[in-house]
Amino acid sequence: MSVFTPVSRPELETFLAPYELGRLLDFQGIAAGTENSNFFVSLEKGEFVLTLIERGPAEDLPFFIDLLDVLHDADMPVPYAVRDRDGHGLRQLCGKPALLQPRLSGKHVKAPNNQHCAQVGELLAHIHLATRERIIERRTDRGLDWMLSAGAELLPGLDAEQSGLLRSALQEIEAHKAQILALPRANLHADLFRDNVMFEGTHLSGLIDFYNACSGPMLYDIAITLNDWCLDADGGIDLPHAQALLDAYAGLRPFTAAEAELWPVMLRVGCVRFWLSRLIAARDFAGMDVTIHDPREFEVRLAQRQHVALKLPIAL
Template identity: 65%
Template sequence: MSVFTPLRRDELEAFLAPYGLGRLQDFQGIASGTENSNFFVSLEGGEYVLTLVERGPVDDLPFFIELLDVLHRAGLPVPYALRTSDGQALRELAQKPALLQPRLPGRHVTLPNAHHCAEAGRFLARLHLSTAERVLERPSDRGLDWMQEQGPMLALGLPDEQLELLREALAEIAERRPKLLALPRANLHADLFRDNVLFEGNHLSGVIDFYNACSGPMLYDLAICVNDWCSHPNGEIDNERSEPLLAAYSALRRFTPAEAELWQPMLRVACVRFWLSRLIAAQRHDGKLEVQVKDPGEFYRLLAARQHPSSVLPFAF
């Protein structure tokens, strides 16, 4: 179970009292987390999620709180920080920054269909349109500079064929960096994997885990999403899923020619980001059975499959 900081019932009850949501009925750790400790919390007043933030500087937490408030006011199905009776959103529990948020309805979809993918595309467009005119600035802590710093060190531990592919990808990132950073910007979820989206039937009912959210090129968010939602097991893009996702997005926000030009490179950039972060996590948590570590090799396979054009953006103008 990926709960890095266990909690006692008495300390949780003391933490929850200022919210005025009634008595604690039950709580349990959420096994799917890879970076933070998350708990389902049942109170007389309803169902909630408690997050203890384990990674990242505390100074960034007001950004996440403000971003989720903006998206909540825009009508997007996202969690948001509940306030205590005296207005506190960010608090401390077990010597960790702590947030209490409503539990969103629905469940994850492991094998999304075209409709699920279209729903994800529409959500991303709404997120971007809600923030593009007033971007809340926060550079990604795993952006292009981070890739250039971490990549060469991690490359040395890879087999020869993987080493060569990573070196080529890092060289492309260095070459295209100015154009990538000049693309249209907004706030990004930056981690819109299937396990961060909830559905009730075919209806998207919630998006969670905004702790990688940042400001940056909107195209990057789409590349992350398409790589995870629309790939065959061999890594190649499934156009029967990617085309509805991109079409649903572009129906709300049309793509620019620069985005169309850089779509293939951005798909590769998104592969590099998660390949590197998973390699780091695998090293850091090697032998820790209680921590869920995702397979870095998945993104090596995706990057290898992204060496040839396999997807185009619709309706670029």
């Protein structure tokens, strides 16, 4: 189970009392997390998710609270920090920064169809449109510089085929770094995988886990999303799914010529980011009772993205 910091019932009851949400009925750890400790919490006045922040500097946490408030105020189906009786959304539990958020309804979709992908594309566009004029700045700790340094560190431990694939990708990142950073920007979710989106039937009902959110190129967010939502059986791009996602997004926020030019590069960058982070997690948490996603999934996807036929829809 991916609960890095265990919480006892008395500790949790003391923590929850200032929220005045009634008696604690039940709580349980959530196994799906890979970086923070998460718990489902049932109270007399509703269902909530408690997150103990395990990674990243505490000074970044007001960013997450502010961003989610902006998106919640824009009527997007996102969680937000519940305030206690004194108006505090960020508190401490077991020595860790802690947030209590409403639990959103719905279930994750393992095998998305075109309609699912289109709704995800629309939601991503709404996030970008809601923030691009007033970006809340936060530099990601898993950005291009991190990829270059972490990749160089991991190269010696890879086999010849893997190291060739990664080395080529790192050289491409270095060559296009300035162009990527000059692309149109907004606030990004930066981790919009299938297990972070919920549906009720065919209706998108919730988007969760904003702890990788940052400011940066909107195209990067789209590449990360498409790399998980629009896959064929071999890790390649499912073109109908991808076209549905991109068309829905472009209907709200048209792509630029610079984005179209860098699109294949950005798809590869998105693969590199998660290949490296999963390799590090597999190394650091080996033998621990922690959910570790298979690094090879993104190694395969990076290999598949060496030749990209899919183009961005550009208005003529």
